[in-house]
Amino acid sequence: MDVKNINELFKQDLSAINLGLESFADNLKNEGVKAIQVQWKPPAGGNMEIAGLLDKYDAIKIKVGTDEANKKAAEIINKGKPTLIDVSTAGESIPGMKKNMILHAGPPVTWDRMSGPTRGAVIGGLVYEGLASSYEEAEKVAASGDIIFEPCHHHSTVGPMAGIVTWSMPVWVFENKAYGNKSYCTLNEGLGKVLRYGAYGDEVMAKLKWMESDLAPIMKKTLDLHGEIDMKNILAQVLQMGDEGHNRNRAGTSLFIRELAPYMVMLDEPKEKISKVLKFMHENDHFFLNLSMPASKCIIDAAAGIEGSTIITTMCRNGTDFAIRISATGDDWYVAPATMVDGLYLPGFTEDDAAPDIGDSVITETVGIGGFAMAAAPAIVKFVGGTPKDAITFTTKMYEITETENNIFQIPVLDFRGTPTGIDVAKIVETGILPAINTGIAHKKPGIGMVGAGLVSPPEKCFLDAFKAFVAKYS
């Protein structure tokens, strides 16, 4: 700028563009000066260590071909064909399952560190399985060292909330028809007093036994008669019907019922049993959650272990810890304390009753549904809080931390734009934008159950640690 221009500049009214601290802009505005505030944070929130890592990452990225690796991961997610192929039991089907093993949601956790709802569900699970004869005994058995606790995720499995899976429990069996990998999930127990929220007791046990004796066999025979179900197609439809596949599953449950009912009535079973199964599904809009979860799990598992890829392949929590895994570092967990959920509470409960964030259901977000598709489900805010505008904002923001747009899952109100798909941990670190997650809330004590639902910000630390590990691996 030459001197003449500088003189010109000072003749003009002052207009400022302010980056960062908003108080500078406020001061200018108070003096009657036009000031535009730009929402800007330095990369990694000004953390010099992370800023240094980001510099290293820029070099590594080119060396190891992260762009191509992430493109490949996203393509694998988009090409996934999650298909419901069978109803079986954990013992029969889940690889590595043992009679004295209990699978749980989230990353590895020992009995002494388990959250209230997880403990409650373990206690219930041990009694259900006959590994303890009373709830009191179950606590001792759980602490005895005779029980092997492992994450669902170590066994191609996902579990909502506490996510407890024992040997005899019925499971949905999924296959990703594009890549051949399988996934598993228990059947949804409904609302109210249920094991997954840490409740136990006679009512809970009776329902679990009925699910084993009636629900699962009828579902299996129905599925055998109907044939495999392309769950990607159904998931695509539910996003056009106000569901997001995580905490709103009314359309999914409806479509599943209407798909199977014509076959279910054909079974050689007492009609009272069939009617009870249809009613059970009808009265529980979350029935579909235990289908959208393993569908997501078998999609994302195919994208694990890609050298150089920063795509997140697991997010999960157990009420104690939140944890993620990223593609390039395979089975390594990046763990931080689970955060509290900001939500709406059932009558009689408050945030003082809440356990920290829990469950594997956040697997849905890794494939572009759930919180990432909230714009498709504005009515969900009645369940998790916020406004329909928030729902659209959540989805829109998620495009900034994802690799691609889904080729099948579309959001009508965003002009059928594909959902933000393939979460990139590097983009999370760069932008400081955390994944949008909506979730149920369990009571913090064992034996009680659901107390609400809401929105949760996962702990930043997991994502930073994963990113550091990525940089370290390739440095």
Next chain:
Amino acid sequence: MDVKNINELFKQDLSAINLGLESFADNLKNEGVKAIQVQWKPPAGGNMEIAGLLDKYDAIKIKVGTDEANKKAAEIINKGKPTLIDVSTAGESIPGMKKNMILHAGPPVTWDRMSGPTRGAVIGGLVYEGLASSYEEAEKVAASGDIIFEPCHHHSTVGPMAGIVTWSMPVWVFENKAYGNKSYCTLNEGLGKVLRYGAYGDEVMAKLKWMESDLAPIMKKTLDLHGEIDMKNILAQVLQMGDEGHNRNRAGTSLFIRELAPYMVMLDEPKEKISKVLKFMHENDHFFLNLSMPASKCIIDAAAGIEGSTIITTMCRNGTDFAIRISATGDDWYVAPATMVDGLYLPGFTEDDAAPDIGDSVITETVGIGGFAMAAAPAIVKFVGGTPKDAITFTTKMYEITETENNIFQIPVLDFRGTPTGIDVAKIVETGILPAINTGIAHKKPGIGMVGAGLVSPPEKCFLDAFKAFVAKYS
């Protein structure tokens, strides 16, 4: 403005606000002058006769208490409790039905003026009813004068598209539990070759006979076992699930199936028959249309005949004419030629194949659903054309011509705002905004069927004529 200010004015750059004809603004813009175009039309489009009527209306309105009358009409609409109470036949239930009577959609029309699809459906209906032994003979019978043709609307009935109802046809029976009035509608035949789109032939007849022998009796027994169904509740839910209750009914059909399936399996009927009924509903997302229509009909009928009210109580068409009725003038029809639909066509068809606008389904718009709730159903644009933004614009505009916001039907994406409810013919005349209607498109020739779906602007004349009649009545 004093002289000094005028001088000031001419020193400034010229900025113009242009009302009305856009070409003035365009000319200014071409000269580099800032011009803001305001979308403005003089009341009644500048029609001096109507402008005069509007003046008279302003006086009448106060004299006859139109504000209170319309408030009352809107309250009746909001308080309506449409309830599915029975499955019967037209002959058994519809008041005034006769064996040699054929009900049709839209306002009264004689055989010689009937549209192609209406004729096709009449021909099919006569053969179905045994009033003619061949389709050739049916044409003669129809023209003979022995058949009484009357509008569905003269018999508390509504019919989609051609809307043909004959003596033996099964009908849904609705009661408005708040006001005691009833309404009737045939059961939906599905897509493809169907009577309502003017198709006939063996396939059409076989399905109609199956509906009479199997579908309706099974639905009746199921409903008897289940008990009455509060259809307002279901309609409220479908608006949260991407339906608008007129041309998108995927959620409605799903909710209806899941509600009834647990009861249907309990019937003492061969399971093959039950399975076929469940499959028939599952394969036809419009099954719910024939429930949303009579639900709307029994809501709006309670608001008819209110002295001083300008609320529209009927909109309908028969492929020849479009017609409306307003509350204050009771059973009087205001008729104009039906318009063409702007839509998407099925493969192999173009607008040259289309019949003009047809059917009673536009009854849904009179109670705040259908086109008036399109913002709740952005995915509908894949069926009727346009963009999701258009869908929101349609709904938003309709608030300008309606009396109130619905107390039960809400639109999530508009922050759960109640749908625009109670169409006021005076507001239509004042603003020039016509009701938003989406619809199916029938082939113009008898015997063919559906060719597409789209959006239609009803003829302005009906609304002007109704308004004139209102002013004349009270002058």
